[in-house]
Amino acid sequence: MAKELRIGMIGYGFMGRAHSNAFKRLNDFFSVEHRPVLKAVAARNRENAQAFADNWGYERVETDWRKVVTADDVDLVDVCAPNHLHLDIVLAAAEAGKMICCEKPLAMNVAEAEAMVEAVEKAGVPNMVWYNYRRVPAISLAKQIVTEGRVGKPFHYRATYLQDWTISEGVPQGGPGTWRLDIDVAGSGVTGDLLAHSIDTAMWLNGPIARVVASTRTFVTERMHAVTGKVQPVGIDDACMFLAEFENGAMGTFESTRYARGRKNYNTLELNGADGAVYFDLEDPEHLHFFEYQQMQSGKKVEDHLTGWRKIHVSNHEHPYMDIYWVPGTTIGYEHTFLNALGDFVQGVESGEHTQPDFQCALQTQKVCDAVIESGRTREWVETGAE
Numbered sequence: 001m002a003k004e005l006r007i008g009m010i011g012y013g014f015m016g017r018a019h020s021n022a023f024k025r026l027n028d029f030f031s032v033e034h035r036p037v038l039k040a041v042a043a044r045n046r047e048n049a050q051a052f053a054d055n056w057g058y059e060r061v062e063t064d065w066r067k068v069v070t071a072d073d074v075d076l077v078d079v080c081a082p083n084h085l086h087l088d089i090v091l092a093a094a095e096a097g098k099m100i101c102c103e104k105p106l107a108m109n110v111a112e113a114e115a116m117v118e119a120v121e122k123a124g125v126p127n128m129v130w131y132n133y134r135r136v137p138a139i140s141l142a143k144q145i146v147t148e149g150r151v152g153k154p155f156h157y158r159a160t161y162l163q164d165w166t167i168s169e170g171v172p173q174g175g176p177g178t179w180r181l182d183i184d185v186a187g188s189g190v191t192g193d194l195l196a197h198s199i200d201t202a203m204w205l206n207g208p209i210a211r212v213v214a215s216t217r218t219f220v221t222e223r224m225h226a227v228t229g230k231v232q233p234v235g236i237d238d239a240c241m242f243l244a245e246f247e248n249g250a251m252g253t254f255e256s257t258r259y260a261r262g263r264k265n266y267n268t269l270e271l272n273g274a275d276g277a278v279y280f281d282l283e284d285p286e287h288l289h290f291f292e293y294q295q296m297q298s299g300k301k302v303e304d305h306l307t308g309w310r311k312i313h314v315s316n317h318e319h320p321y322m323d324i325y326w327v328p329g330t331t332i333g334y335e336h337t338f339l340n341a342l343g344d345f346v347q348g349v350e351s352g353e354h355t356q357p358d359f360q361c362a363l364q365t366q367k368v369c370d371a372v373i374e375s376g377r378t379r380e381w382v383e384t385g386a387e
């Protein structure tokens, strides 16, 4: 018989919707024993939260997140609130012995992330951070190709994550919708918001980043605060470019901005090794590009007139996750990355395996983010300490 997995969600915005969709569809696609039950959602505005709860099927609404985190009828706390709230919610949830899935970036800084790791490890509760891009089947396939040794000795890693929604000086900081521009709520700008994803994927594919040197920029230095109406200095990095040295000797470049006119969510990666390369672009999410330097022909490895990039349509049943969806040649979407992450997490809970990325893993990403911000300030190379 199915076991109930009773969900308490904090925050009902963009991620609240994406995760609720995943909870609702889990058993339609993943063969797991647990069945999510949408018990409670917490947010400050009861009326808005109630409308969300009615739409998505949550049983009740709370305006104080602590009531959800400590509720007897909640097994899993899902943290979908802005970054400055992650610490307190996670500490309280761990104390209450709940499983915790937390949105990225895990924390505002390394000190907070360390406290969160300590709390979940002491409580012994299953935990995961929603670095969902790992669960794009094409990126999971890239991981498989790298693990199989088909890229060979890695030399270069290249990541971009570009958006264009904060170019206008009229965009406020703080408040609903624009909290990402408020340093006290977000912790950092594009580094924690966008590059954290790129860093998580990079270290998953290519191992730890040992040191970084960064250039960060705040293009609009004062913005009105959406809540107070006061014009205040802007503390976040609007754009960030950094060089990285991986522990395996590869060099990396990372670029992120919210000022790349025309780019809405342009998230790309490329890894070039001695024997091959992989390239991915989120605007073309069902494809992985793979270059194989030498292919087996008549028992010999050769480079010949057929050598070149392969554009793999990641939709065969042999591809990661694709055996649980439709028929070969058909595709899945953004929302499935959260469903895949949840499926992996629940399978991990059931098998006793630690699903990655857990809090310990996300702490390593946080270390790189903090080192990038520090380097942006000092303009010097900074050791990350990431493992």
Ligand SMILES: NC(=O)c1ccc[n+]([C@@H]2O[C@H](COP(=O)([O-])OP(=O)(O)OC[C@H]3O[C@@H](n4cnc5c(N)ncnc54)[C@H](O)[C@@H]3O)[C@@H](O)[C@H]2O)c1
Pocket (backbone or CB within 6 Å): 010, 011, 012, 013, 014, 015, 016, 042, 043, 044, 045, 065, 079, 080, 081, 082, 083, 085, 103, 104, 105, 130, 131, 132, 176, 177, 193
């Ligand atoms: N994995 C991803 O790709 C991805 C994408 C977007 C956002 N995120 C992360 O998810 C988190 C939420 O981002 P979002 O885009 O959903 O934000 P959002 O602004 O759309 O939603 C935030 C929600 O938190 C609620 N909230 C704010 N203060 C609260 C409080 N004191 N108590 C309870 N609820 C409160 C708001 O009412 C809102 O429902 C952030 O950490 C963000 O970095 C991750």
